[in-house]
Amino acid sequence: MSGTAVMRFRQPSVLPGFGIALGFTLVYLSGIVLIPLAAMILKSAGLGWAEFWRIVGDPRTLAAIRLSFGASLLAASINAVFGVLLAWVLVRYSFPRRRLADAMIDLPFALPTAVAGIALTTLYAPNGWIGQFLATLGLKVAYTPIGIVIALTFIGLPFVVRTVEPVLREFDREAEEAAATLGATRRQTVFRVILPSLLPAILTGYALALARSIGEYGSVIFIAGNIPYVSEITPLLIVIRLEEFNYAGATAIAAVMLAISFSMLLIINLIQAWSRRRFGHDG
Amino acid sequence: MTVENMLVPSAAGTAAPNRYEATSETRGVRIVLIAIAVLFLALFLLLPLAAVFMEAFRGGIQAYFAAITEPDALAAIRLTLTVAAIAVPCNLIFGVAAAWAIAKFEFKGKSLLTTLIDLPFSVSPVISGLVYVLLFGAQGYFGPWLSAHGIQIAFAVPGIVLATIFVTFPFVARELIPLMQEQGTGDEEAALSLGANGWQTFLFVTLPNIKWALLYGVLLCNARAMGEFGAVAVISGKIRGLTNTMPLHVEILYNEYAFSAAFAVASLLALLALVTLAIKTFLEWRFADGIAAAGRSH
Amino acid sequence: MDIRIENISKTFGQHPAVNSVSLEIRSGELIALLGPSGSGKTTLLRLIAGLEHPTGGRIFFGDEDASRKSVQARNVGFVFQHYALFKHMSVADNIGFGLRVRPRAQRPSRREIRARAEELLDLVQLPGYGERFPAQLSGGQRQRVALARALAIEPRVLLLDEPFGALDAKVRKDLRRWLRELHDKTGHTTIFVTHDQEEAIELADRVVVLNKGVIEQVGTPDEIYDTPASPFVHQFIGEASSLPVTLSNGEVWLADRATGLRSEGNGEAILYFRPNHIEVVEGCSGCIAGVVVGSRRVADTRRVEIEIGAGRHRVEIDLPVGHPAGEGSRIAFRPTRWRLYLSGASENAAPRKVAVHA
Numbered sequence: 001m002s003g004t005a006v007m008r009f010r011q012p013s014v015l016p017g018f019g020i021a022l023g024f025t026l027v028y029l030s031g032i033v034l035i036p037l038a039a040m041i042l043k044s045a046g047l048g049w050a051e052f053w054r055i056v057g058d059p060r061t062l063a064a065i066r067l068s069f070g071a072s073l074l075a076a077s078i079n080a081v082f083g084v085l086l087a088w089v090l091v092r093y094s095f096p097r098r099r100l101a102d103a104m105i106d107l108p109f110a111l112p113t114a115v116a117g118i119a120l121t122t123l124y125a126p127n128g129w130i131g132q133f134l135a136t137l138g139l140k141v142a143y144t145p146i147g148i149v150i151a152l153t154f155i156g157l158p159f160v161v162r163t164v165e166p167v168l169r170e171f172d173r174e175a176e177e178a179a180a181t182l183g184a185t186r187r188q189t190v191f192r193v194i195l196p197s198l199l200p201a202i203l204t205g206y207a208l209a210l211a212r213s214i215g216e217y218g219s220v221i222f223i224a225g226n227i228p229y230v231s232e233i234t235p236l237l238i239v240i241r242l243e244e245f246n247y248a249g250a251t252a253i254a255a256v257m258l259a260i261s262f263s264m265l266l267i268i269n270l271i272q273a274w275s276r277r278r279f280g281h282d283g
Numbered sequence: 284m285t286v287e288n289m290l291v292p293s294a295a296g297t298a299a300p301n302r303y304e305a306t307s308e309t310r311g312v313r314i315v316l317i318a319i320a321v322l323f324l325a326l327f328l329l330l331p332l333a334a335v336f337m338e339a340f341r342g343g344i345q346a347y348f349a350a351i352t353e354p355d356a357l358a359a360i361r362l363t364l365t366v367a368a369i370a371v372p373c374n375l376i377f378g379v380a381a382a383w384a385i386a387k388f389e390f391k392g393k394s395l396l397t398t399l400i401d402l403p404f405s406v407s408p409v410i411s412g413l414v415y416v417l418l419f420g421a422q423g424y425f426g427p428w429l430s431a432h433g434i435q436i437a438f439a440v441p442g443i444v445l446a447t448i449f450v451t452f453p454f455v456a457r458e459l460i461p462l463m464q465e466q467g468t469g470d471e472e473a474a475l476s477l478g479a480n481g482w483q484t485f486l487f488v489t490l491p492n493i494k495w496a497l498l499y500g501v502l503l504c505n506a507r508a509m510g511e512f513g514a515v516a517v518i519s520g521k522i523r524g525l526t527n528t529m530p531l532h533v534e535i536l537y538n539e540y541a542f543s544a545a546f547a548v549a550s551l552l553a554l555l556a557l558v559t560l561a562i563k564t565f566l567e568w569r570f571a572d573g574i575a576a577a578g579r580s581h
Numbered sequence: 582m583d584i585r586i587e588n589i590s591k592t593f594g595q596h597p598a599v600n601s602v603s604l605e606i607r608s609g610e611l612i613a614l615l616g617p618s619g620s621g622k623t624t625l626l627r628l629i630a631g632l633e634h635p636t637g638g639r640i641f642f643g644d645e646d647a648s649r650k651s652v653q654a655r656n657v658g659f660v661f662q663h664y665a666l667f668k669h670m671s672v673a674d675n676i677g678f679g680l681r682v683r684p685r686a687q688r689p690s691r692r693e694i695r696a697r698a699e700e701l702l703d704l705v706q707l708p709g710y711g712e713r714f715p716a717q718l719s720g721g722q723r724q725r726v727a728l729a730r731a732l733a734i735e736p737r738v739l740l741l742d743e744p745f746g747a748l749d750a751k752v753r754k755d756l757r758r759w760l761r762e763l764h765d766k767t768g769h770t771t772i773f774v775t776h777d778q779e780e781a782i783e784l785a786d787r788v789v790v791l792n793k794g795v796i797e798q799v800g801t802p803d804e805i806y807d808t809p810a811s812p813f814v815h816q817f818i819g820e821a822s823s824l825p826v827t828l829s830n831g832e833v834w835l836a837d838r839a840t841g842l843r844s845e846g847n848g849e850a851i852l853y854f855r856p857n858h859i860e861v862v863e864g865c866s867g868c869i870a871g872v873v874v875g876s877r878r879v880a881d882t883r884r885v886e887i888e889i890g891a892g893r894h895r896v897e898i899d900l901p902v903g904h905p906a907g908e909g910s911r912i913a914f915r916p917t918r919w920r921l922y923l924s925g926a927s928e929n930a931a932p933r934k935v936a937v938h939a
Contacts (some may be wrong), residue, residue, distance in 0.1 A: 008293040010390035014483035025396070028377045032448055033403055036414035039424055043417055045410050082323050093313055101321065103564040109503075110556035112510025113408075114530040115549040118537050119331035122338055122378050122546075130326075130336065130411040154327055174665035176306040177632050178727075180735055181659040182650045182679030196669045209480060215407025218530070222537065233408040239517060242413065242821070247422055254410045262407045266399075268537075278714060279324035279668045303633045305652040 037258070044255035053253040060228055061237060065256065069236040071145055072213035080206045083160025084198065089163070091168045092225055105161050108154055111219025112217035121152050121222040144210035145227030148233065149221045156209030164198055171197060200275030205270055215257065277283035335553045338546035340438070348548035350536075358524045359532035359548070367508040368529060370447040374504055375497070378455025382453025383489075386463030389472065397460065403452040411449045415442050438520030442471065446514040450505045459493055460499035462574065466492055495573035499566050506559040510552055582642055582770050583608045584675035589638030589648075591624050597626040600794035601638065607761065611764050612786035617817065622774045623742055625657065629772065630740050631655045656733030659770070662743040664716040664723040672726050673698040673711030679734035691858055695806065700765050701729040704763070706878045721752040728760075732767070757784055780816050782806065798921040812922050815853045824869070826852045826921070833921065835932035836890050841867025841915050849924040854916035856884060856899040861914050868912040871896070874908050887912060887934040 010018065044052065055061060089095075090102050108116065124131045124141040135143055141147050171194065179189040195202075219237040225231045232240075236258060241249035308316070340347055350356060381400060385393055403411065417423050419436035429436060436442045470492065474484040491498075513528040518528040522533065529552055536545035567572060584606040587858040591599040599621040606612055608716040627633045629640060630653035638649045647655055667675050680689050685803070705725040715723055724744060726799075731739060744760070745753040757786050763783055764771050775781050781788045782802040790797040790805060797817075798810040809815040810825070827834045831840040835928050836850075840863075842852070862868045871889035878884075883897040885906060889896060898914055906912050 009511050010388060013298065013388055013468070015387050015468055015484075016382060016473055016475075017485070018388050018390075021380040022388075022390070025377065025381040025384055026497070028380075029396075029399060032445070036418055036449070037406070039418050040410070040414045051647040082320075085316060086323065089316050092307075093317055095321075096315050099564075101324055103560055104324060104328050106560055106563065107332065109532075110506050110510075110559045111332075112512060112549075112552045112556070114512040115335060115510070115556075116331060118337075118549060119334045119531065119543060122542075123330060123334050139443050155676060156325060172663070172665055173303055174308065174661045175361070175667055176662060177303070177652075178659065178730075179667075179678070179682075180305050181630055181632070181655075182655055182682065182730065183653050184678070184682040185653060186306070186438075186536065186548070189680045193336075193667055197667070199669070211405050215409070216513075217407065217409050218514070222534075235407050235513065238409050238413060238488050242416065244518060245422075247417065247420075250413060250727075251417065254413050257407055258410060258477060261407065263411045265402075265405045265693070269398075279716060303632075304634050 002187045008260050018165070034225050040251060040254060041258070043135050043247075047252060051248065052252050052255075056256055060232070061234075061253055063229045064232050064234045064237045064253075067145060067230075067232065068214050071148040071152055071233070072210050075149050075156055075213050076206050076210040078149070078153050079209050080157045080202055081159050083157070083205060083209075084195075084202060087164035087168055088159045091165055105158050108157050113155070113216070114222075116135065116154055117151065117219040117222035120154060121147075122224060124150060134219075142223050143227075143231065145224075146229060147223035147225070148220055151223050152213040152216060155216050155219050159209040159212065160202060160205030163201045163208070167198055167201040168194075198277070200271055200279065204269050204275075206266055207268045207271065210280055211261060214260060214264075291409035318536050321492075332553060335546055335550050338542060341546075342543040346543055346548075347547045350541075351468035351551060353450060353544075355524050355527065356532060356544075359527045359529045360529065360551070362443075363509050363529040366440070366444050366447050367442050367505055370451060370508045371501060371505050373448055375455050377500055378459055379497070381456045382459035382463050382493075383485075385460050386466075387468050391497075400456050401453050403449055408450055409517055411514035412446045414449075415445050415518050420448030437518055437524070440520040440525060444449055445529055446518045447508050447511055450511050450514050451507045454504035454507065455497065455500035458496045458503075458574070462496045463489075463491060467580065476491060493573075495566060497571040499563065499574050502559055502562055502566075506556060509555055584738060584770065584772075585641040586625075586629070587639045587641070589625070589628055589640060591621075591628055592634055592636045592638045593803060597794050599628065599635075602791075602794075602796055603638075603790060604770065604796065604799065607769050607772060608770055609699055610770055611779035611784065611786045614772060614774045614791060615776070615817075616787050616791035617765070617776060617782040622791045624794075625791070626740050626742055626772060629738070630659050631901075632659070635937045641903070644930075645778055656734060656737050659892070659932060660727050660731050660737030660739070660741040660744050661805060664715070664720075666727055666730070667724055669713050669811075670714075671711060672702070672707070672715070672718070675715070675726060676701055676711075676730045676733050678730065678738050684793075687698070701733055701903050704732070704767075705729045706759075719752075720748050724748065724756065728763075730881040732769075732922050735771065739769040739771040741771070742836060743776070746775075753780075760784065767891040770772050773937055782818070790817065792817070809853075809920070811850060812853060813922065820897065821853050821855055822898070824894055824896060825851045825892070825924070826850050827863045828921070835869060838890075839867045840869055842856045842919065845919055846921075846923065849922045851924060852916070852928045854919040856897045857882070858918040859898045859914045859916050861900065861904075861912065863913070866914040868915050869896075870911060872910055873908055874909065876900075876906075878902070885912070902919055 025175060047055070047122050079247070086105065090098065090105075122128050122141055124134070124147055126135050126142065127139065128142070131142055139146075141150060171272065175193060175197075179193045184192065216235075217233060217239070220233055222234055224237055234253060238250045238257075240251050241247075241253065286553045293385050293449055307313075316347065351360075385397060418436050419429060419442060420426050420438075421430065426437075436445070471484050475481075475486045479487065511528075512532060512534070514532070515528055516531060519528070519531060521527060521531055523535070528534065529548055533545050533552070534546065586604040588603055589599060590597065594877065600864045602621075602625060614625060614811055616622045619802065624633060624645060628635050631647070631650065638648070643657070644925050649907045662702070667678065670678065677694040677704060680694045680697065698711060699708075702710055705728055707722060707725055707729075707868070710722070710726075717728070718726065728744075745756055748756065756782060773784070782805070786796045787799060787801055788805050792813050798805060798814045800808075800810075805814065805818055809818060816823070824835060826840065826849075828844055828846045828848055831845065832842055833844050833850075833852065839853075852875050869889060871887035873885055874885055874888045874895070875886040880904065883902050883904060884897055885900050886895055886897050888894070900906060
């Protein structure tokens with residue numbers, strides 16, 4: 001392009017259909033996603049600061065947000081550890097039914113959340129297959145916050161595995177050999193060379209799992225017990241407020257959750273931008 | 284393959300434990316790690332899946348078929364299929380249009396647009412339902428006008444369709460965009476230079492190039508559309524036989540302590556998930572080159 | 582550190598990559614392992630490093646049997662073709678890595694490691710680059726960092742696997758000269774792998790020519806070039822043409838014509854000569870003659886392709902640029918330096934050298 005001051009909106013192309021494709025995209029995107037979300041934000045803004053903070057600052061709301069965050073952080077952490085282990089085993093080792101195991105990883109994406117919810121509840125209920133075993137140890141899982149963590153671990157399981165897998169597969173094996181020739185033990189190579197290289201991918205997967213968990217509803221409500229202040233997650237509180245026709249309450253809490261979602265999205269993008277700059281590849 | 288090639292550490296050289304002799308774990312460590320992984324998968328994935336089918340058949344085959352052929356169940360199945368039959372084609376058309384604009388042209392604000400398309404994935408399903416209640420519900424922005432004209436959107440099928448479109452919004456687009464970006468515009472330019480018009484170019488050149496990714500996106504879109512719970516729960520009003528989709532029907536049965544019936548309907552959804560996974564794996568295995576985003580998380 | 586390799590073998594599945602190779606390397610030597618792809622040169626280097634375990638044979642570092650030691654314990658500096666730098670570490674951290682992973686008792690202090698990295702950056706002519714990351718460096722700079730990292734552990738032997746293979750021609754030439762200077766300065770026993778004969782001949786004290794897992798010849802660049810020990814070496818190093826000939830009555834015959842070359846022995850043989858080692862002869866009584874089928878300019882000479890006799894064998898010879906021979910014209914010549922290898926009964930049997938005329 002010559003140094004003209006006027007930048008074109010679009011660079012010229014011989015291909016047809018730009019106008020209609022982009023036009024349809026924008027109309028559809030606006031109609032389905034942007035306008036409804038904007039309406040919700042508008043509605044919550046209409047509450048005024050005082051009313052907004054009264055709803056959000058309500059102890060029951062705060063307890064729900066704290067629970068959603070805490071359980072999600074814990075579940076995402078469990079998934080970070082086991083996700084890396086699973087990715088490692090699936091990429092590096094060969095064992096019978098490896099392909100099947102790899103395909104199964106996506107089950108939580110494919111299985112409807114309500115189905116996952118009732119299945120996990122049945123397993124972990126005091127008389128369930130796993131629950132009765134844990135009950136003898138004095139551990140109650142279903143209808144407690146532990147149950148919520150179990151459900152969120154299930155939901156978030158694929159994220160870390162699927163972000164780490166491709167990076168690990170393309171990891172330069174020569175770098176490991178270089179570490180070995182420099183005298184590093186296997187353990188040193190794993191913890192100082194391989195895992196730090198996987199860090200952006202692990203963080204991305206962690207953030208994705210976290211974002212998904214905080215908003216998760218279907219798989220959690222069956223196993224949670226839904227006791228206010230104890231095992232009531234934020235999305236459920238929105239539904240409860242809605243069923244009480246308390247639209248203001250539902251909207252205010254939803255706005256907070258939306259803000260959290262957007263922050264997570266921003267964090268994920270920042271991690272990937274950082275990783276691209278530093279390592280020259282995506283996390 | 285020459286020896287030299289065999290020795291170059293290749294990205295694909297994953298399942299060859301006998302190479303990289305100096306930099307692999309001992310047999311014992313390998314076995315322990317594999318055991319932990321398999322145990323974890325069995326506990327978290329296989330067991331819940333098995334539980335669904337075990338519980339579904341607990342009352343016997345006859346009770347199972349009674350549960351899935353009972354009128355409310357059939358109505359739920361019919362509604363789920365209807366909703367998917369509307370939502371999936373909508374997002375398919377949108378996905379192709381968005382990918383055409385984003386992948387084949389350079390324009391300002393492109394990356395912002397790509398981010399906005401992904402937005403519904405980071406929104407809680409409950410919020411996805413809520414936004415339509417706020418727009419079309421009795422107290423919503425358009426509520427009074429709609430009820431004055433006798434149009435029902437919230438707590439009715441149109442609302443369910445809208446919420447489903449919202450949650451499955453990015454599926455097709457995000458499979459197509461990276462693939463079409465990778466493919467560039469060379470093929471289309473060649474077709475145009477040979478005298479094809481725009482529509483012919485798309486039909487005979489672009490479409491064959493993206494068909495597997497398209498199928499892949501539709502597959503995932505459909506699975507989510509049929510299985511969506513949170514968004515639909517908020518907007519449906521859960522009226523039996525009228526606005527109950529299969530996942531909602533599962534919830535109602537479960538809450539009524541009709542466990543076997545709940546799991547019977549759930550087993551149909553689980554079957555859908557398994558079929559989806561099988562086709563997905565097959566596509567990734569057979570047409571990896573035609574699916575740019577294969578193996579990526581969503 | 583001198584290195585002695587005794588009957589080392591390595592088999593991948595059914596495929597012998599290195600087949601009973603023995604080699605002695607003197608302390609401070611710069612050795613090239615040269616061969617085509619699949620010759621086993623990289624495998625041999627990796628066996629010396631300990632990155633592969635031999636199927637048979639032993640490797641000695643000095644008097645010590647290194648083949649029993651792990652790669653970590655061998656203390657070798659290994660430089661990879663694609664650098665294998667740690668992408669998440671700065672240049673200085675890459676160089677210091679080998680020191681940082683030492684057991685606590687042998688580990689230098691942070692400050693010492695830092696100082697050592699600075700010192701090595703000066704040595705590889707990248708002063709001030711310590712804080713950068715590998716992604717911010719050019720290919721040539723990365724390879725120099727990789728070398729500095731290998732030198733940081735004060736290796737007993739420096740091993741380089743196609744060190745310049747991934748670089749473009751100009752950078753490769755500069756780095757080659759620079760590596761030679763560095764070797765002369767530090768005096769490490771150095772072994773490098775290459776498929777580029779020019780690189781091997783220009784850089785190495787001695788060249789080891791490998792083919793199909795066995796050593797064809799070991800010698801100085803002059804020996805390898807001037808007195809190749811086998812048809813393979815003859816063809817692999819420099820340019821060579823070959824013709825099937827017959828030996829009888831002390832003369833070399835091409836079909837039923839005398840070539841004017843004399844040799845002992847009887848039977849089928851193959852004649853090798855280089856394009857520039859010929860003389861053009863007028864009027865042929867004992868010569869090789871043929872029809873010019875093509876020619877091209879190569880540096881200061883004209884390389885002419887000639888088709889000879891009924892067998893339609895093609896050979897190449899160099900003529901002065903101004904020589905009038907055009908396409909289709911007849912030309913007669915005689916090799917001035919040449920070698921003969923007996924064909925033997927079977928194709929696979931190693932040809933026996935029968936005559937050398939230099």
